[in-house]
Amino acid sequence: MIKTQNNKAWFLVLPVLVLVAFSAVLPLMTVVNYAVNDTFGNNQFFWVGLEWFEEMVTSSRLHDALGRQILFSAIILAIEVPLGIYIALNMPKSGFWASFCLVLMSLPLLIPFNVVGTIWQIFGRVDIGLLGHTLAALGFDYNYTNDPFDAWMTVIVMDVWHWTSLVALLAYAGLQSIPQAYYQAARIDQASRWAVFRYIELPKMKGVLLIAILLRFMDSFMIYTEPFVVTGGGPGNSTTFLSIDLVKMAIGQFDLGPAAAFSLMYFLVILLVSWVFFTVMTNLDRQESK
């Protein structure tokens, strides 16, 4: 087959390039600008090279925030993925209750982030919150504003409440796409419930689970609004995740240089992790089909 070569087709890509340039690349460049300069206002910039980056790489404050961030993402992934799968497996497959569950499951996803934060902020309060008050009445010494452990628990439970639905819905979609014949064959072959899950359901859900894990990782790694509304990063710095720390640094302290360097590295870390994750998973796929 002879293909016509016509480089004019590149012009068709131009509008997108321009749009992306104005919406993403140029704003990013201002961040790059801040990251390699120091400024005392007045639009006067002094070249500092990689000084801010060096400062940030060695900053224990950033290390701590990164540590908390990784711990947080790991915990919520470890809870939300299995829980989401478990819920999806137990959701009705058809009929009224299937639709009912779908609507019910999507409700948390529809609530704006800051509202979720506000809901839990109030829910957890010991004086007027249903959760906080009940726990206190039951004799638990629960107070998310004083106790780092309680603060973590609250933030994690809130995230699980908010986002497990996403994993569940994706897993449910994966499950629904499995033809009935597979389950029938498994019954003929006398497969156990575990074997059905391990050899039929899990492999068929792999694609959507990959998306779910990737989305949940990226989202949780960038989390800002909900913990900010609930704990404001406290008590102390115990729930100060990367985004919260970044905003504190940039807007609270107006350390624009270090904050810019920080956010660039932050961006690269997310990009890197997502890329590694994606490559590993697609390679696994390719190996399997060999």
Added chain:
Amino acid sequence: MAQITLQNLAHSYLPNPGKDADFALKQMDHVWQDGGAYALLGSSGCGKTTLLNIISGLLRPSQGRVLFGDRDVTDAPTAARNIAQVFQFPVVYDTMTVRDNLAFPLRNRGMDPTYIAARVQQIAQMIGMEDTLSRKAQGLTADAKQKISLGRGMVREDVNAILFDEPLTVIDPHMKWELRTQLKKLHRDFGHTMIYVTHDQTEALTFADKVVVMYDGRVVQMGTPEELFETPAHTFVGYFIGSPGMNLLEAKIDGSRAHLQGQSVALGASYAPLAGCTQIGIRPEYATLTRGDGLPVRIKRVEDVGRHRLIRAEVLGQPLSIVAPEGQEIGADLTHVAFAPDRINVYADDWRVQGGTA
């Protein structure tokens, strides 16, 4: 292994079936002899798959009992019936190797690993996949996947029956022939009861000792290929078996003669007065063109199909197919058609009527 008996069986996919048409499977009594090779033949949607799924326990019948030998298994789950079933489209466990796929049903029954290894090797040889045993099943062709499904169906030696639900649909023609031969051999070697669903009559006739023809949720006839050809019990069998199918002509039956619009045809047997719509059925193979005997015929088309010629004609306003032997001259002087009297079947409301001696 056991004889499979269906008692008063009927099935409807509706929760509260009322009239006859609500039933995908009309009430039936049927016995599948132990060790028989059956073909279940019928057009799409006639209830073949429903029947198979009831036997294997994937479906619980709306009414009636299923017996394996003397044991009532109507309420027994599939796993407890020890039965194998191969579906129309390939079902493989993607993440497993071909070997693990074949071994899966045996492992689930906790069989001895050395036995499993040997048995898997044997089956792999049978389906011609020894070279690919260590490969992942994912990414294989539909052909190969279906062979794995077949292999999984055949791997257990102690099953009560093996059910095949149009298993060769996705297999290419050459392999089809080969696999069918293998199935036949498997049947001879192990004597499993086998029920093979198909809508391809060649497949049915070559595979089975007994062919069961289903029509509209009913078993209309069970018999050897010869019985189905010579004495179809229902007009559907006459039409479905044979190529082309049986000719059916509306006629009034009077004793040992049939009357068609003033013309009369001799029958091989004598019949009591019949009610309803009566027809005579004659295979194209048993109709002969003549110069004056029989019914007047108008030839419309002659098709050369190789071994013989097929004549499409019209007799008394009704279409008729005739098979003319090779070498017969088909000239303008052949104006009539004669039927071999003892090959004529008589049908009343689509069901064959047994005649008495003429």
